[in-house]
Amino acid sequence: MQNLGRKIQQSCEDLASKALQISNKGTHFFQQNQYSYQKNVHENLLFLFGEYLISMDESIKDDFIKFANIYGQQTISNGSSMDESINFIYTSRFVLIEFLENEITNKTISVEILFKVIKIVEPIFQLISNTIMSHHHDNLSTTKFALDESNKDLKTTLKELSDLRNALNQATIFSISDNNDKMVYVNDNFCTLYKYGKEELIGNSHWMLFSDCHTKEFFDEIWQTIQRGEVWTGEILNKAKDGTIYCVDTTMVPFIDQNGKTYQHISIQYDVTEKKKAEEMLLKTEKLSMVGELAAGIAHEIRNPLTTIKGFVQLLAESEKGKNYSNTILEEIERINFIVNEFMVFAKPHTTYFSRCNIIEIIKSVLKFLEPEALLKNVIIETNFSSSDLWISGEKNQLRQVFLNILKNAIEATMPYGGTVKIYVERLNNEIVISIEDNGSGMTEEQVKKIGEPFYTTKETGNGLGLMVSYKIIHNHKGIIQVESIPDIGTKFVLSFPSYENQ
Numbered sequence: 001m002q003n004l005g006r007k008i009q010q011s012c013e014d015l016a017s018k019a020l021q022i023s024n025k026g027t028h029f030f031q032q033n034q035y036s037y038q039k040n041v042h043e044n045l046l047f048l049f050g051e052y053l054i055s056m057d058e059s060i061k062d063d064f065i066k067f068a069n070i071y072g073q074q075t076i077s078n079g080s081s082m083d084e085s086i087n088f089i090y091t092s093r094f095v096l097i098e099f100l101e102n103e104i105t106n107k108t109i110s111v112e113i114l115f116k117v118i119k120i121v122e123p124i125f126q127l128i129s130n131t132i133m134s135h136h137h138d139n140l141s142t143t144k145f146a147l148d149e150s151n152k153d154l155k156t157t158l159k160e161l162s163d164l165r166n167a168l169n170q171a172t173i174f175s176i177s178d179n180n181d182k183m184v185y186v187n188d189n190f191c192t193l194y195k196y197g198k199e200e201l202i203g204n205s206h207w208m209l210f211s212d213c214h215t216k217e218f219f220d221e222i223w224q225t226i227q228r229g230e231v232w233t234g235e236i237l238n239k240a241k242d243g244t245i246y247c248v249d250t251t252m253v254p255f256i257d258q259n260g261k262t263y264q265h266i267s268i269q270y271d272v273t274e275k276k277k278a279e280e281m282l283l284k285t286e287k288l289s290m291v292g293e294l295a296a297g298i299a300h301e302i303r304n305p306l307t308t309i310k311g312f313v314q315l316l317a318e319s320e321k322g323k324n325y326s327n328t329i330l331e332e333i334e335r336i337n338f339i340v341n342e343f344m345v346f347a348k349p350h351t352t353y354f355s356r357c358n359i360i361e362i363i364k365s366v367l368k369f370l371e372p373e374a375l376l377k378n379v380i381i382e383t384n385f386s387s388s389d390l391w392i393s394g395e396k397n398q399l400r401q402v403f404l405n406i407l408k409n410a411i412e413a414t415m416p417y418g419g420t421v422k423i424y425v426e427r428l429n430n431e432i433v434i435s436i437e438d439n440g441s442g443m444t445e446e447q448v449k450k451i452g453e454p455f456y457t458t459k460e461t462g463n464g465l466g467l468m469v470s471y472k473i474i475h476n477h478k479g480i481i482q483v484e485s486i487p488d489i490g491t492k493f494v495l496s497f498p499s500y501e502n503q
Contacts, residue, residue, distance in 0.1 A: 004109060004117065005053030008046060008099070015099060016042035019091040038088075041071060045092045049124065053117070061127065068128040072135030082136040086129050093125050173248065173269035179262060181205045181223070193248075193271060195241040206267075211239035226254045226265050235272065247273045282469060354477075356500050357394045359432055360385050360425060366403045367423075370411065378418025379411045386426040391500035398473045405466040406436050406493050413440025413491060432499050437492040443485040451483055 008015075019042040045067060052060045075085040100117060103109045168174045169187045176185040186201045194201075194209060201208075214237065225232040232252040239245055248269040254262040367381060374381055410421045424435040443451075447458055452471040474481050478498055485491040 001056070001113065001116070002054050004103070004113065005050040007103075008050035008053065008096070011099065012043050012046040012050065015046050015092075015095045016040075019046075019095045022091045022094065041088070042092050042095075045089070045128075046096065049096065049121070052124070053120070061124070064124055064128055065131055068131035069135070072132040075132070076135060076139050082133060085132050085136070089128055089132070090125065093121065096121065168268065173271065175201075175267045175269075176264060177206065177267065178264050181207075184264070190269075193240065193246060194238065195244075209238040209240075211237045211245050213237035213245065222252065226252055227262050229254050229256050229260065229262055236269075245273075246271055247276045279472065354393050354395055356391055357396050357399060359390050359392055359399070359434065359497070360388055362396060362399050363403055363423065363425065363434070366400055366407060369404070370407055373408070374411055374421075377411055377415060379414050380418075380420045381407075381423065382420060383423045384425070390425060390427060390432050392432050392477070392497040393500050394477045394497070399477070402470045402473050402495075403434075403436075405470045406495075409466070410436055410438040410440065410491070410493075413438050413442075415440075427499065428496075430499055430501075431496045434495045434497075435492060436495075437490060439490040442487040442489050442491055444487055448483050448485050 016039050020039050048060065048063055048067060052064075071089070072085065075088075080088075097118070100109070100114055104111065104114055169189070172187075173189045173193055174187040175183055175190050177183050182203055182205055183201050184203075186198055191198055191201070196208075222232050222234075231254070232250075234250060235247055236250050237245055237247055249272045251268045252265050253268070254265040257263045363383075367383070370381075373379075407421065407423075413419075414421070419439045422435075422437045424433075424437075426433055443458060452467050471481060474495060474497075480496045482494045483491065484494070
């Protein structure tokens with residue numbers, strides 16, 4: 001038995017090569033670049049078996065178990081199945097039995113020795129197989145636990161998504177559209193607002209809600225934003241089936257595929273029609289209030305050219321050279337016409353339509369309008385424009401109202417002794433920055449914090465609506481307003497808007 005064990009150890013390299021050829025015919029569960037590792041597995045197992053036959057030391061069985069533990073862990077990490085792992089080991093058994101049969105044929109061992117060795121071989125290989133199977137069973141248990149945990153997380157995620165969808169359906173006007181802007185899902189709130197049935201909306205484009213209140217370029221910009229994979233937010237005027245126009249605060253979120261292409265998008269809307277009506281009422285109230293406050297200045301300004309006209313008319317009546325004065329009379333009449341036109345801006349509503357606006361021209365027109373009041377109150381207005389053409393995207397009438405509010409407040413802040421109002425306009429990077437500064441009574445820090453709140457005012461006759469409306473207009477123009485003030489020194493308003501070129 002000892003001689004047979006030594007012979008197996010001496011032949012283990014050849015036997016391992018033969019076993020490797022057999023195992024690689026049926027499976028390739030190891031990569032080809034692991035050839036030396038596969039061969040070592042067979043060599044180590046056969047050498048260990050020879051050692052056991054030599055010494056018949058039972059402690060060597062522990063070495064077989066250690067071998068099986070290392071081998072079992074390695075096959076799991078390589079992604080081998082349990083059957084592949086055990087079949088690979090049993091090729092060592094096959095070449096070992098074949099080796100013994102050759103020894104019988106060569107009459108170097110007896111049949112009795114052969115049966116004794118086989119009785120030893122079978123329990124050892126069974127021990128190795130059981131150890132390997134134990135590793136795979138443990139791995140299956142771990143995998144099953146991980147799958148159970150993943151399923152639990154998946155159920156939780158699906159529940160959260162379901163809750164989110166229910167929340168969106170309950171609280172918003174919600175729709176899903178494909179890459180051709182065809183609606184594939186609309187919720188009940190969507191149908192209720194626009195008075196269409198789901199069967200009328202599904203498969204149709206959002207163009208069926210077109211209200212003629214926006215240009216084609218407006219919707220082209222929305223579509224291009226979505227196609228770039230960016231979120232679009234803004235207000236849209238849509239028309240319901242019965243012709244009613246609704247203003248909806250809209251957020252459109254694109255869904256991107258693995259190639260970075262938009263394949264569908266969701267639209268989350270809120271009906272802000274009543275809110276917009278309330279804002280329009282506030283604007284109307286502010287305009288009416290402003291008309292009353294400016295009436296005295298306008299009346300004074302109109303009286304001056306009328307006095308001039310009256311005087312020249314009297315001269316015409318007395319002199320044959322009256323034609324020499326006709327140009328002067330016409331200029332004064334034109335001046336009255338300009339003042340009346342400017343006054344009417346605040347007396348009639350205007351459709352909000354953003355266009356390219358020269359901020360310098362707007363400020364100059366407001367200054368011309370306020371000249372009479374500034375003269376009456378002994379206020380000097382100084383301007384410093386870095387250019388005569390500084391453009392932003394906006395609505396001219398609303399911007400006039402903003403500058404009229406702020407400049408009128410600056411003029412009144414210098415009362416009762418008069419003072420100076422300075423206006424600076426310049427381009428800083430991609431923004432147009434307007435600074436309006438007075439040397440009037442100023443405000444405390446607490447008063448500055450409350451500016452823009454409804455009905456808050458520091459003037460005895462004010463109503464607090466002017467700056468509140470101005471703040472809203474500036475926000476709608478994507479602008480920013482900042483206020484700095486020191487009591488008894490003065491106040492500075494700084495407005496910044498994106499330049500037209502960067503819109």
